[in-house]
Amino acid sequence: MVINKTFNNMIIKEKNKRGWIRIVEAFVAILLVTGVLLVIINKQYIGKDDISAKVYDVELSILREIQSDTALRDSILQAGTLPK
Structure with a gap:
């Protein structure tokens, strides 16, 4: 047992x-x-491609164009606020 x-x-x-x-x-x-x-x-x-550098370059070129053109700056300042 x-x-x-x-x-x-x-x-x-x-x-x-x-x-x-x-x-x-x-x-x-x-x-x-x-x-x-x-x-x-x-x-x-x-x-996958990282497009952040491309977007940054485009933003920078747009802002420089606005900075150098007086007519663009005035039209942006006169645009006012965006509707909500």
Whole structure:
């Protein structure tokens, strides 16, 4: 009877070890999939053009044109406030 109990305990411990191994395998699989998704998303983000420098250059050229032209400055000052 004692031998049977120890044998049953060994079987239960072996099943518990298998359960932990499956949990670890699932966790590693989730980490792997997450890592691959992050790499793919990061590559797509890097591939996009950043237009902020172009917008800044256009804004700067418009403001310089307004600064140098008196007629433009006067028309802007007379425009008043924008409607809400």
